[in-house]
Amino acid sequence: MKAFADLLDALVLQPSRNGKLRLLVDHFAAVPDPERGLALAAITGDLDIQSVKPAMLRELVTTRMDPVLFGYSYDYVGDLAETIALVWPSAETGESGAADAPSLEDIVAKLNAASRQDGVALIETWLDRLDSSGRFALLKLVTGGLRMGVSSRLAKQALADFGGHDVAEIEELWHGLQPPYESLFCWLEGRGDKPVSAARAPFRPVMLSQPLEAPDYGLIVPDAYAAEWKWDGIRVQASAESGTRRLYSRTGDDISRAFPDLVDFMQFDGTLDGELLVAVSDDKGGAPKIVGRNERPDDIVAGSFSDLQQRLNRKTVSAAMLKRYPVFLRCYDLLIDAGDDIRALPFGERRKRLAAFVAKLEPTRFDLSPLVDFANFDALAARRGAPPHPVIEGVMLKRWDSAYVPGRPKGPWFKWKKDPHLIDAVLMYAQRGHGKRSSYYSDYTFGVWAGAFDDLELVPVGKAYFGFTDEELKTLDKYVRDNTIERFGPVRSVRAEPDHGLVIEVAFEGLARSNRHKSGVAMRFPRVSRLRWDKPASEADRIETLQAMLDD
Known part of the structure; x- marks a missing residue:
């Protein structure tokens, strides 16, 4: 379990794709079967542990701490597993650490054999025995939401790099294999023949442009x-x-x-x-x-x-x-x-x-x-x-x-x-992000003007959470904190008036009519194109501009 916990900690802190590949390859080389295969299955989402659900974990942690305090903590951190791992009080003085940690194989086997009642009891026992990194890894394992910046495709690329094969070979085999993939690792290490895919109607790697x-x-x-x-x-x-x-x-x-x-x-x-x-x-x-x-x-x-x-x-x-x-x-x-x-x-x-x-x-x-x-x-x-x-x-x-x-x-x-559409919109709301962005307001809802020119109001038309640099994110986060007028849990309402507001140039691929949105429109792939610090909020676009795009 310690090796799996160390891997997750390293992946969280590694922003580079090539860096993540190296971490995965090194893990496959250093960790024996079946531990490495179970770690791989957890990363690719192929472990399905039914005995523990997120709601059960939220109920469990409130037996150890005040529910309101946990709610505040969860709101700030933004991730259930990370929050519980940080706030869980150890049963002993100090944390017991890795010496008493169960193996990944033992955890998976016991949880797969457990009822839901027994599963929660097992989790509670292990949380008391593990340090904060181990708790984080355990909870990510059972909730299935790893969010380490490692897609299933990247994990398969790491396998290909580990064995010196083309990733297309891994992809064509994948749906005929089962965790912990011992026959796959045997072939990748040159100790056995290539597995024969038992899957009917397998996936064939796609050609891209x-x-x-x-x-x-x-x-x-x-x-x-x-x-x-x-x-x-x-x-x-x-x-x-x-x-x-x-x-x-x-x-x-x-x-x-x-x-x-x-x-x-x-x-x-x-x-x-x-x-x-x-x-x-x-x-x-x-x-x-x-x-x-x-x-x-x-x-x-x-x-x-x-x-x-x-x-x-x-x-x-x-x-x-x-x-x-x-x-x-x-x-x-x-x-x-x-x-x-x-x-x-x-x-x-x-x-x-x-x-x-x-x-x-x-x-x-x-x-x-x-x-x-x-x-x-x-x-x-x-x-x-x-x-x-x-x-x-x-x-x-x-x-x-x-x-x-x-x-x-x-x-x-x-x-x-087609060239993307561009509009100027005004920042209205901001929400905390996840993972490495959990301390920043990084998800932005923006709107355009509607109504008479002497009685303007903003109507939301979309939400974006990418398209800006890390430095711009820090500047945006400070702007949100300095201009907050209301708070709704993890969401802040930002001051947005004709004479005061941040204009964001938004790029998007298309527009469709929508009965679910007050504005009547829904954007396809909106993202921040640039920040218009130079532009007064009153000069942002009107809803009629977007409606005209629909008419086209």
Whole structure:
């Protein structure tokens, strides 16, 4: 357990991606099985401990300290595991430290065998025996919310570095492996054969694109590149084999349970790459509406990204949600065709097979992403600037002769997104961040002006928590503290008036109508573009500016 606790402490304090990779590789090299495999499973979210839940931990800690004091502490720290680890009173004089610490293997085994009542009792015993770092690691382990800045993808890259293999090999094996991954480490250390993935319908590492920049404009000619619309949904992979059906995110996470209305129609043998979109319902049982368009007859009508957000990050989906926000797959590529791996074929050939493949599928759940005809680069630029659908955020460019290669190679595929929208908004509220930002007000709600010019009011239009430097964060935090007018738990209301307020230039990718927001609009990917210390708050944009963008 001490090695796991030390690893988490080091990851929290390491801001560099390469630094985190080195820490993980060193841990894999120094720690034996099964401890290193269990640590890996905890980091990738593949440990599911059912005997302890966060609400049980909050109830437990209030048996050791005043609930109001804990509430204040939790509000300040912003993280449940970190708060309990810091405030937990040791049963003995001083902390017992690592000498009496249980092993990670022992903790996982006992918790998996425990009831919920026994699980809480075990946690209480271990909290009394561990030091603050050990307590933090234990609580992160059982709550599953590590937030160490290590994604599942980064952990797989660390495995690849550790064994001297390509990360694509790890990704294709991953869903056929189980913690603590002893056969995987055996292969990575050269002590055994490569594991044979037992998973049906496995994930295949995705091919990604590079942003198109001015030096490469001359490459884009119709004979060399195909163009298609870049749809504003989420990139997914639909894989079906021998009756097993799985829907994966672009990073290889299995998201099948969240989208049963698509998985139920994956009655094929193969692997599709495409964009998951929410469809406009035809109001007859929730089936997506289909209409003809110039690009291709019988296209499914796509809803906005704000509609899709209603379906994201849900473990279970109600029948009402399925009916109101049905999803479908707009297909970009075909990787496996009836057991035939065609990733090495040129894109032009894969595209022909994709068209034939999609034509056999349920038309309300799968359609073919249309190609964009263009005579030259200028003509393509004009089409990019006036796309035929509001859910389009640019164009994709793919060499006709390109194989499907995992990763982000330079040249075969480009993305050419629309220029972001910019508005000037006024800072209204600020909230404490998490992790290393827990001491700063780093999440900012901003608004624009509405009402008559002699009776202005701010209406919130979005929230952003990135786009600024560490130095700017410190300056923003001080501004929030100096200009607070009200407090609501971890949130502060900031003075914002026509003659006093901080103007923030906000960049965002798109705008949609929203009944959930007072302003009537919802932003797509808002972020801080720059701080306009020079601009009076009265000169920030009005809600009519955003409404005009909707009309466009």
